[in-house]
Each structure stands twice: as structure tokens, then as C-alpha cells.
Amino acid sequence: MNESGAASPDRLLDLFHGVRLTPTQRRIAHCLVRHAGAAAYLSAAEVAELAGVSQPSVTRFAMALGHDGYPALRRRLRELGARDAADQDRAGNALQRAVHAERDNLDRLAAQLADADRVAEVGRLLAASRPLPVLGLRAAAPLAAYFAYFAAKVHPDVRVFDDGGSMLVDRLDQAVAAGATAMLAFVLPRYPRETLEALREARDAGLTVVAITDSPVSPATQHAQVVLPAAVGADLVFDLHTAPMTLAMVVLQAICDAAPAETQDRLEAFESSAARRQLFLG
Template sequence: MAHDGAEQWLLELAQAHRLSPAQRQIVQRMLGMFPDVAFLSTIEIAERTGVSQPTVTRLATALGFAGFPEFRAALRDAVLAGIPNQRGHHRQDAGLAAIDQERANLESLKRVVAGDPMDRAVRLLAGPGPLGVVGLRASAALACYFGYFARRVLPAVSVCTDAGGIDDAVLQLSQQGAGALLAFAMPRYPAGTVAAVRLARTLGLATVVIADTALVPFAVDADVLLVAPVGTGLVFDSHAAVVTLAISLLDAIAKTDPHRTQQRLEAHEALVDRWVHHD
């Protein structure tokens, strides 16, 4: 259909900007309203998508337009021009587009994993003291995932995902002789995470931060900043590249002491029969 290219245009436009989950949901609903959506008012779009009129207006500015009239004009141009689908088939499902974006995100990790910042991060995190890992809100699952596997190869790993106790956790790490703190900081960046990183540096800990862009406003607070883009094509961010970077980092840390790593993995393997299910 002629408006397939316009749908693709809107989808790619949304992926190119940082939208809130609510704004992404509006875009997804708009994708099912072509071609009529290009000729509707803010009130009509708001009614059909179940949001307020100001929310629709804010979406237009979030997409880089001066206001809704400019956004609607661009939308109409896309519909009327019948922009061809660059991939040669009907409108992509949002999930398929998200997979394409994650492939690109993973490809970008090659430079990160092979770069000097990765080497510095490994040296800092592989030190002899306890390793602290923090992640709040959306980053909590990432911190827990890293910590779960890190405990199998490192002698002392402390994970904090509680904003209320994060200052105490960082202070305790310092008192226990930790040399570094690893922080996951995905959008929207929790103030508690930034405060914890700054406190860690004040206490003499090195800080390694994994974030979605090198342009985070707290980049100066990280001794090493590792960038793993997030997928933004769905209602909520997807973290395929972040997880891959995190496990690549842990793999490199484990290889700094192969003998210790092998011993600890064998000790863990001896316990597997205690918890794994057998038919």
C-alpha cells in the first residue's frame, strides 16, 4: 500500500529520538491509523489513542518538531508522497524493527569491547578487593544479572539495587577495601545512581559506568565510561547490547586470573546437582 513508506518513516523517526514509554505507545497506536492519522487534529488523535491533547503536542516536540502543525505537515508529506519502503516489503512490525535496531546496537559494541576504555575497566574491576555493583530502577535487573555470574568467578561481589540503602552500601564497600564500583545507568537515569558514583569517588573508589550514550550528563564522574546503546523501538527499552557488554566485561575480568576462575567454576559445578532439576 502507498502509505507503507510513511509508516516506516514515522517508526524510524521515533527510534531516532528519546521518547517516554507513553509517547512510544502513542506512536504504536498511530501506526495503526494510517493514512487518516496525517489529517487528524490533536484532539482527534488524543481521543483515538486515549491520551490528552497536550500529550500529543509534547510527542511532536519530542520528535524534533517545533509543534504539532509542523509534525502533521511532515506526516502528510510522507503519506502523500508514498515514500517507498526501503526494505521492499510491507510495514515492519515494531518488534521486527526493534530486532534490526538491536543488531545495529550489537555491531557498535565491537569498537567498545576492543577499545582502551574496556581494558581500563577490566584492570580496575579485577582488583583484589570486593567488587561493588549498583543499578537502580530499570538498571536493577542488569546489576543482578551481572552479579549472579560474577559471584561464580570472583571472591567477593556486592550488588545493590535499593536506592534507600545505596549510600550505606557504597560506604561499606569502601570500609571493606573495595577498589572499584561498577554502575549500570540506563535511561531514565536515577539520581541515586549518580549520587552513588560521586560518593564512591569521594571515598577513593574507581568508578566504571555502563550507560547508553557517551553524552550522559554525569560522564565526568566516571573513571571509565562504557557505552552500550539501548533499543528504543518498543514501548520499553530493550537491553540486548547492554547485557552483551556486561558479560563480555565479566569474561575479560575472569581471564585476568584463569587459575582462580577455573577453581571457582569447578567448585560451583560440584553443587549443580543440588539445585538443577532432573527428570
């Protein structure tokens, strides 16, 4: 839960939307999002230290966002924080606010999906990869498994990579040798180091990496050719992944739409098999 006067991560992301940032500036933006509760009170020197950049870089970052310097950006952050505090006062108790925040995350995702052609292109890219590697480590592992469970009903070879370690790179190499051309990766906070290393390995191996991640300034942007952001809820003790899971199913729909005849044939074959084996009660 944000402190009074602290801008929420979503408010911060709205500031960066549509602004072309350099890699260094993306690091600063990501740092501010991660420290959203304190961002409005940090000095330029403190932001520079947290982000691992120079203090002039922080000043240039503020100017890239349309401010005449970092103090003006900090005032803007405090204004946004005051607005968030007022909204929270009207939003009910802490549990209700967490659910309302997820609704807002879904609204933002819906707005992003106005560009249906981009999602359709992602669907064609992933549908054409045989096999299709799906990466999700630690907190992202359940999302990778959920996506893969349904994707396997319409795609002939879905391979879930949900364990790290030295074997992960071996499995990536095997997928590439078998004909994989793209990989779908779930990259969620707290961003496991192994996940980012796997993205780099996949790209170096020639795979086109599509990343579902929490923000357009996520560390995944350093290695993924296609980044699909969906905000993560951070108002409870553990993160809520409502929007990323929804986006995963949207991507799967795009895969189905990319090969409708094959999708229909595979679904009918599964239903026939399920009926023969009496898998379901209904």
C-alpha cells in the first residue's frame, strides 16, 4: 500500500507512456517504479545511486519527460501522490482498493489492445514456432504452466521451461535444434536473474523473444524483441497477476486466430479423445 503523498507505480508508468527513453533512462524509470513509495522524496543523487547512473543522467531523464529539471519532476510526483491518496480515501477498505486496482490494470490492458494488429502479429509469430518454448521461473511459473496447458490443445509442441539451472540452456538449445523460431516468456517481479539470462541466451540462439511483463520499463526490454506489458497488482502482501494472466489468454487467442483450421481440427480431436476416455463430468 502506498504511503500518503506517494505516487502509485501505475501513475509513474503513465508519465513514461509514449516517451522514447534511452536504455539509461529506462533504468531510471524502472528504479522509480520499483521505489514508487519513496520516489517523490528522493533527491537526484539518491535516484542516481539507486539506478546506478550519473546524477546528470537523472536531470536529462526529467527533461525528457518535459520538466526543466529533477526538482520539477519531483513536484509532479508529489502531485500525483496527493491525487492517489484522495482516490484511496474514496475507494473503501484496503482489500477493496486492491481489487479496484486490478480493475484499473485490466482497463489499461484493454486500452493497449486497441492495436489488434500488433497482437495478431504476435499470434502468427508464436503459432509458426515448432516447438514453442514457454518460459516462466519462480512467481511466473504458474502463468507459464496455465498458458501451456491450453496452448497444447491447439499447438503440436509446447515446451514449458519452469526450472532454472544449467539444464535450462540445454533445453533452449534442444528447442532451437528442433526448429523453434520464437519463445514466449513471462517476466514478472522480482525478475529472477536466471530469467533475464535465459532471455539473453534465447536471443543469442536466434529465437525471437516475446515477453509478457509488468511494465514497458521492465528489465525484459533489454533482451526481448517484443514486449507486452500488463501491470501487476502490488496492494497485497503478494503480487496479483490478473492482468498478465488475461494477456496470456489474449495471446493464445491470437495463436488460434493465426491458424483457425488447424486449431479447429486439434480441438475436435481433443474433444473426441476426452469423450472416449470420459475425462469430464460435464
